[in-house]
Amino acid sequence: MARHRVTIKDHTAEANLFARRTVIAMLVIFMMIAMVLSNLYYLQITRFEDYQTRSNGNRIKILPVAPNRGLIYDRNGTLLAENRPVFNLEVIPEKVDNLERTLGLLSVLLDVDEDEITDFYREIKRNRRFKPVSLRKRLTPEEVALFSANQHKFPGVSVEARLTRHYPYGKTLTHVLGYVSKINKKDLQKLSEAGLEANYAATHDIGKLGVEKYHEDILHGQVGYQEVEVNNQGRVIRTLNFSPPVPGQDIVLNIDLKLQQEAERILDGDKGTIVMLDSDDGGVLAMFSSPSYDPNLFVHGISSKNYSALLNSNGRPLINRATQGQYPPASTIKPHLALVGLEENTVTPKTRIFDNGKYRLKNVEHVWRDWKRWGHGWVDLTSAIEQSCDIYFYDLAYRLGIDKISDNMFEFGFGDYTGIDLHEESDANMPSRGWKRARFNQPWYIGDTIPVGIGQSYWTVTPIQLTQSITTLVNHGHRYIPQILRGKYVNSEVVLEGSKERRPMDIKNDKNWDTVLDAMYGVVNRKTGTARRAFVDTPYVSAGKTGTAQLVAIAQDAKYDAESLAENLRDNAMYVGFAPYEKPEIAVTVVLENAGGGSSQAAPLARMMMDKYFEEREFAPKPDVKEREVSQDVAHQTTSHTH
Helix, strand or coil: CCCCCCCCCCHHHHHHHHHHHHHHHHHHHHHHHHHHHHHHHHHHHHCHHHHHHHHHHHHEEEEEECCCCCCEECCCCCEEEEEEEEEEEEECHHHCCCHHHHHHHHHHHHCCCHHHHHHHHHHHCCCCCCCCEEEECCCCHHHHHHHHHHHHHCCCEEEEEEEEEECCCHHHHHHHHCCEEECCHHHHHHHHHCCCHHHHCCCCEEECCHHHHHCHHHHHEECEEEEEEECCCCCEEEEEEEECCEECCCEEECCCHHHHHHHHHHHCCCCEEEEEEECCCCEEEEEEEECCCCCHHHHCCCCHHHHHHHHCCCCCCCCCCCCCCCECCHHHHHHHHHHHHHHCCCCCCCCEEEECCEEECCCCCCEEECCCCCCCEEEEHHHHHHCCCHHHHHHHHHHHCHHHHHHHHHHCCCCCCCCCCCCCCCCCECCCHHHHHHHHCCCCCHHHHHHHHHCCCCCEECHHHHHHHHHHHHCCCCEECCECEEEEEECCEEEECCCCEECCCCCCCCHHHHHHHHHHHHHHHCCCCCCCHHHCCCCCCCEEEEEEECCCCCCCCCCCCHHHCCHHHCCEEEEEEEECCCCCCEEEEEEECCCCCHHHHHHHHHHHHHHHHCCCCCCCCCCCHHHHHHHHHHHHCCCCCCC
């Protein structure tokens, strides 16, 4: 039997093999350790800031805090727009054991309707369950008290307070203040384009109209931030840091509330507007457009029913008639045209014509008629303004021509924005040859010019333009921009904004201002003045001009009959005036739609506004009016012009 040979082990070779394997294993281990250390260095050192930021981003949240909106006061310190707390009933779904049962009990307790519950369920689908959701907004004090007495029965339900805008005088100031309302997609787009989106991160409302919109940058303020630590579910654990918001600045308006309320009272819901400016600096003392509406409806979200009612109302309350209403200026612009006639040497104060009630151009069949069918007889520039003679101004317009009229009326601001601090403004229309060619592709005819002389034809103005033009007249060409904002509160002191001006009107003969203003004095104070009856026995001396704007053409031989026309086609009554005459402080415009004659309807309202302004003032006895009449009689014994 063969025997197997026993192999002798090579211990040296095995030792070498073991050593090699050991070295290789160690190298692998070292390489792995090196990779781990390298990656650790990369994560801990190289990418430290990035990962720390990500970590903090998961752990720390920055919550924006909305600033309180600035308050608005009138010139006497009366609060016109404030921030009031409103109480909302809020529910945290995860803290309510039986949500359906809780809502049922709350419906019984606070009379929560089905629409509110539907909105609540829709809202909780958009939010995390630990975040509060409003069930009922704007609780009454009685509802707050009722819930507070029963709050122990409703874990997870609470009453929370939030500041919202409130306008204590409602519709009195709507077209001045405007209102704030919920930020929508269009607002967000504008804020994003302006780079202001971050500043509105926590803000719910934004100015939509009026001063609230125009001065949004002053009123809003700067957003604040709250740095909080949250858990992995996003729930706030603690507050780490708080940077308070900067409230919006409180502002003061030129508006005088008592004058604004007087304008509202005397318009009494009729369609029209009253504007009163400080003639020394263009400050807007009163600006009421009637009818108006309650801006508080928009702050909390107006219902479709209420909005539809405003939108479809015959009175069109959503329009600010003071700045957006476009009216034929009628005879209120006769003083302006008279000034142009004097400046262009087309007429002198002594130029006279004979008014027989009709005006006819050579070889033209059309007859333009005076408002007084049998005419005013011999009139000069002053008496033509005092009596509002149409024939005189038909002739003046014909002799001036549309080019001189347009150029000079642009200087008065007609056909352009006044620059008032409201976005809601129209530039109306000052007609010219270029305008008619662009608008109708037609040339300008002589027949178009004649009615321009009495503020008709294609000419339209806004009441704020008219009032601004009166301040230009009384200030001998200094043109102030109407300004609602008077100043800002800084450390409890009012810092005034100051008046804003445009380039003054360049005029050849400064005495021409006095001639025109004297004629406006006659309108109110001389025996033939069209506004004399409205201002009889006033303790102050004022001046002005009446106007009656015709809205429809009357046939050649027909007589105007208001009763036969639809109400919206009847004449507009207008009046412009200023006071005191010797040193003007205020300029007033009254426009009453479809009310009839300016002397009988609009002038008395202007007097009421002036009476209110001067109610606490004592005046020296009025100057002798007869002396002025004598001087006028002398002027009448002069050169005449007839046709």
